[in-house]
Structures are given as structure tokens and as C-alpha cells.
Amino acid sequence: MSPTGTTTSIQTDTVDSTTDAGGDAGQLFLASDEQYVQTFGAAKATQQGLTYEAVADSDSVADSTAADDTDKAVAAADSDTSEGDTAADDDAASSHWSVVKFVAHDKDGRYIPTRQGNRSFGWVHFSGPHNIHSEKVIKAAVNEHPERGSTKTRKVYGAVLYDTLGIILAKVKVIAQYHWETSDHKYKLADTDDKIGVITAFCQGVNKCPDALNRV
Numbered sequence: 001m002s003p004t005g006t007t008t009s010i011q012t013d014t015v016d017s018t019t020d021a022g023g024d025a026g027q028l029f030l031a032s033d034e035q036y037v038q039t040f041g042a043a044k045a046t047q048q049g050l051t052y053e054a055v056a057d058s059d060s061v062a063d064s065t066a067a068d069d070t071d072k073a074v075a076a077a078d079s080d081t082s083e084g085d086t087a088a089d090d091d092a093a094s095s096h097w098s099v100v101k102f103v104a105h106d107k108d109g110r111y112i113p114t115r116q117g118n119r120s121f122g123w124v125h126f127s128g129p130h131n132i133h134s135e136k137v138i139k140a141a142v143n144e145h146p147e148r149g150s151t152k153t154r155k156v157y158g159a160v161l162y163d164t165l166g167i168i169l170a171k172v173k174v175i176a177q178y179h180w181e182t183s184d185h186k187y188k189l190a191d192t193d194d195k196i197g198v199i200t201a202f203c204q205g206v207n208k209c210p211d212a213l214n215r216v
Contacts (some may be wrong), residue, residue, distance in 0.1 A: 006177065020083065025027060025165065025166050026163050026216055027163065027164050028161055028162070028163055028169065028212055028215075029161070029162055029163070029164075029216065030136065030140045030159060030160070030161055030213070030216040031140060031159065031160060031162075032140055032141055032142075032143045032144035032157070032158065032159050032160075033045075033052040033144060033147065033157075033158035033159065033160060033171075034052055034054070034107070034119050034142075034143075034144035034145060035144065036052075036160050036162065036168075037050070037052050038127075039103070039166075040166045042148055043082060043084075044166055048160075048162075048166065048167065048168040049168070050160060050168060050170070050171060051148075052147060052157075052158065053147060053148040054144075054145035054146065054147065054148075055145075055146055055147065055148050055149070055150050057152055058132050060154075064148070067210075068118075070162070072150055096116050097115060097117050097118045097122065097187065098115055098116070098189060099115060099116040100113045100115055100116075100197075100211055101114050101115065101123050101135070102135045102138075102139070102192060103138045104142035104143070105142070106142050106143070106144060106145065106146065106155070106157065107142075107144055108143045108145060108146070110146075110155070110178060110195075111195055111197075112142050112155070112176050112178075112195065112197050112198065112199055113156075113195060113196075113197035113198070114135065114138055114198040115196070115197055115198070120182075120186075120187075121177075121182065121187070121196075121199045121200060122197075122198065122199070123198075123199075125199075125200060126198075126200045126201045126202060126207060129208070130200075130201060130202045130203065130207075130209055131203075131208040131210075131211070131213075131214070132172070132201050132203075132210060132213065132214065133207045133214045134213070134214040134216075135161060136216065137172060137201070137209075137213055137216075138174055138198060138201060138212065139175075140172075141157040141158055141159035141172055141173075141174040141201070142157045142158040142174060142176070144157060144158070152178070153177065153178050153179040153183070154175065154176070154177060154178065154183070154199075155175070155176045155178050156173065156174070156175055156176075157169065157172070157174040157175075157176070158172060158174070159171075159172040160172070160209045161210070161212065161213050161216065168184075169210065169212070170203045170206075170209055170210050170212075171203060171204040171205070172201060172202070172203055172204075172205055172209065172213070173201065173202060173204060174198060174200075174201045175198070175201070176195075176196075176197050176198050176199060176201045177195070177196040177197065177198050177199050179196060180193070180194050180195065180196065181196065182196055182199070
């Protein structure tokens with residue numbers, strides 16, 4: 001089945017060894033979790049270990065269990081980068097953390113920026129440690145309705161890297177703060193109508209995303 005929508009692809013002979021997927025990947029594609037399910041069906045997604053469930057704002061506040069699970073996943077993914085977070089407090093006074101590198105909009109039209117950030121959140125926080133260097137990865141993930149685990153001020157999005165057979169090689173999660181200040185109140189924007197945006201992004205189950213993810 002041919003990928004549809006805004007899915008992007010590359011031609012590659014092998015997948016980076018940091019992914020645990022085996023076999024010849026051939027041509028690789030990048031799409032949101034929602035797009036993958038629409039393309040291959042829920043049964044195929046479940047077979048590949050992918051679950052996608054959109055959550056409306058009216059349901060998100062009550063979805064505390066899923067939110068707690070997402071927080072645990074974020075904490076585990078960011079464990080290798082937390083040692084520099086104390087020093088990141090000094091970055092709060094910097095005028096650079098709020099600079100917007102690029103912008104995405106989800107399927108509900110929400111404005112989700114990715115800011116320069118620092119060691120605590122944003123591009124600086126996740127791009128190096130989690131090996132996500134392409135804005136296409138973030139934009140692909142945000143190109144869906146918020147997933148289960150989202151709240152009114154924190155949105156969860158996902159994307160997958162997969163081959164022509166629909167075999168998933170990497171599962172990306174993107175967490176965005178849909179509010180003018182971070183949840184710990186340390187970082188605030190001057191405009192209360194503005195949004196902090198992407199807090200972190202990572203590949204589930206691995207410390208670093210495969211290099212192939214950045215080449216799609």
C-alpha cells in the first residue's frame with residue numbers, strides 16, 4: 001500500500017544500527033501515528049506495537065492515567081540529559097531560549113512552535129541527546145490530532161519511521177506545552193497568548209533515534 005498525505009520518504013540501503021529493527025528497510029517513510037493508522041489500518045498498527053487514540057480537549061483533563069504514563073515515558077527518555085538541567089536554570093535569563101526555530105500546526109490548527117530552548121527543554125534539549133536534527137520529524141509528528149495522554153496545556157504527538165511493507169523502525173513522541181509558561185513556571189513568554197511549544201522529542205525504547213530518521 002502506497003503511503004499518502006504529507007508523508008515523506010528517502011531511499012536507503014540500510015537502517016542505522018541504533019534501531020533494533022532487522023532486515024532490509026529499502027525505501028523509508030515518515031508519517032504521523034494517525035496517518036500510519038489511516039494508511040495501514042488499526043490491526044497492522046497494533047501488530048507493529050503502535051497505538052493511536054485522539055483525545056479531544058473535553059476529554060483530556062480526565063485522562064490523568066494516560067498523562068501519568070506519558071510523564072513516566074518522558075522522564076525515562078530524558079534521564080540521560082537531566083544531569084545538565086541544574087545549570088540550565090541559569091539560561092532562564094537568556095534572551096535566546098524563546099527564539100522560534102520553526103513552526104508546525106496540528107490537525108486542529110494549534111500553533112506549535114519549536115524554540116531554541118536550553119538544556120531543560122526545546123531544540124537544544126532534545127536535538128543532540130536524542131539525535132533528532134531535522135525539523136521534518138517534529139512537523140510530521142505534530143501533523144495529527146493530539147494523542148491520548150494530552151491535557152489542555154500539554155499535547156502529545158507521535159510519528160513513525162517505516163518501510164514499504166509498513167514495518168516500523170522508529171516511534172517518535174513529541175511533547176508540547178500549549179501554554180505561555182512552562183509547567184514548572186520557570187520560563188514565561190511576554191505574550192500570554194503565545195505558546196511555549198515543543199518541550200521534548202524522543203524515540204521510544206532507545207536512547208537515541210536512528211540516523212535514518214533525519215534523512216527522510
